[in-house]
Amino acid sequence: MRSIFLVCTPSINVVWSWQSIKGETIPKSINIGFHWYDKTNIDAADIKPLLYE
Incomplete structure (x- = not known):
């Protein structure tokens, strides 16, 4: 039986x-609108607008 992480x-x-x-x-990839960020991509153009000042 395969495990499912949703x-x-x-x-x-x-x-x-x-x-x-x-x-x-079922879809292999599900876009839930979540973005992972850390020190390596905190200044990326797609992450910057999502952060509070």
């Missing part, structure tokens, strides 16, 4: 979990 709204978690259990395909 981080998004609960309702879509249920849908994708059920689809996976039934053997249907």
Whole structure:
């Protein structure tokens, strides 16, 4: 059995979990609007507007 890691709204978690259990395909990558940042990319153009001053 493959493990599923889902981080998004609960309702879509249920849908994708059920689809996976039934053997249907689910997206490999799910855009949840989250951006990871640390000291290596804190000044990147796509991260800068998301930070508080």
